[in-house]
Amino acid sequence: MLVKTAASAICRSDMSIYYGNPVVGEHAADAPLVVPGHEAAGVVVEVGSAVQGVQVGDRVAGYLAVSEQRAGFAAVGLPMLDPGWKCFGFDIDGGDADFFVLPEANCLPLPDAISFRAGAVLTDMVGTQYHTQKRLGVSARHTVAVVGLGPMGAAAVLISNALGARVMAVDVLDSRLEQASSLGATELVNSARVDPVARIAELTGGRGADVVIECSGNPVGQNTALDVAAKLGSVAFVGESRKTEINPSDQIIRKMLTVIGGWYFPRGEWDEIVRFVLDRSVAVEDLISHEFSIEDAEHAFSAFDRRETDKAVFVW
Numbered sequence: 001m002l003v004k005t006a007a008s009a010i011c012r013s014d015m016s017i018y019y020g021n022p023v024v025g026e027h028a029a030d031a032p033l034v035v036p037g038h039e040a041a042g043v044v045v046e047v048g049s050a051v052q053g054v055q056v057g058d059r060v061a062g063y064l065a066v067s068e069q070r071a072g073f074a075a076v077g078l079p080m081l082d083p084g085w086k087c088f089g090f091d092i093d094g095g096d097a098d099f100f101v102l103p104e105a106n107c108l109p110l111p112d113a114i115s116f117r118a119g120a121v122l123t124d125m126v127g128t129q130y131h132t133q134k135r136l137g138v139s140a141r142h143t144v145a146v147v148g149l150g151p152m153g154a155a156a157v158l159i160s161n162a163l164g165a166r167v168m169a170v171d172v173l174d175s176r177l178e179q180a181s182s183l184g185a186t187e188l189v190n191s192a193r194v195d196p197v198a199r200i201a202e203l204t205g206g207r208g209a210d211v212v213i214e215c216s217g218n219p220v221g222q223n224t225a226l227d228v229a230a231k232l233g234s235v236a237f238v239g240e241s242r243k244t245e246i247n248p249s250d251q252i253i254r255k256m257l258t259v260i261g262g263w264y265f266p267r268g269e270w271d272e273i274v275r276f277v278l279d280r281s282v283a284v285e286d287l288i289s290h291e292f293s294i295e296d297a298e299h300a301f302s303a304f305d306r307r308e309t310d311k312a313v314f315v316w
Helices: 014-018 070-074 114-136 151-161 172-183 196-205 218-227 246-253 267-279 295-303
Strands: 002-009 040-046 059-063 099-101 105-109 143-147 166-171 187-191 209-214 230-237 260-262 290-294 310-316
Touching: 002 114, 002 166, 014 295, 040 099, 040 114, 040 246, 070 172, 099 105, 099 260, 114 209, 114 230, 114 267, 114 290, 114 310, 143 151, 143 218, 151 172, 151 209, 151 246, 166 196, 166 218, 172 187, 187 196, 209 218, 218 230, 218 246, 246 260, 290 295
Parallel strands: 143 166, 143 209, 166 187, 209 230, 230 260, 290 310
Antiparallel strands: 002 040, 002 099, 002 310, 040 059, 059 105
């Protein structure tokens, strides 16, 4: 499919290409040119001769995991778990351009009721959080602590709130805590000023949080997530990280925790995610803090790198 881009979001992982240590993608660091942008949406303007289910004029978002395999994990809609997969915006050119190209299998239909801005954000942050929290069974029975309130953490708050959970937000920046409050967090914990373990214990009658979603990727945040989790609780590591030292005996084994990695969503879950957003009126666009023209890309990436923006989106 050849897609005319309407919106493409900036993700923290995009900066790993800029710094030469891409978190995914075998070729992104060495390629002479890689167009970034793995969260993109637009309108189909041309299709290949073998395409059957997509038509010119269709509104679509792009699924980032590209694979030619039809067996293994790809057969159950998780091609990013198979060796040899390629990542849109890392291994192959992404959505930060006037047009992008993807196979038909990576076409995610975007209903008219969802804007292109929201569609772009749905493909990573919201989709990842929905699938992760679905695996953990998050519901109104749970107290959920979100550690690290960058764009992914903000999406975690939004989804937890939409699922009916009591949401506690943990970060070192008041501005991010304020955004979390607007997205549905009812307790705010500035871990630069108070001990988050003691504070969350106080807020939960000494139990700790039933579910913790760790989105910072920072070793301090990851240890905080394990420490604030209740016995028999669950922790999801979502923030990208290369190395962290933990104490498994005290933090996991003696508490009998369930610890999972949260990374993207199965291709077949897209329709379910869209229904969830529409049925529950999830305010996805509230996650977006800044919009830019692609002509201002240098400024946009620079500001994002300095953390002067939260979720930023290029809009055509």
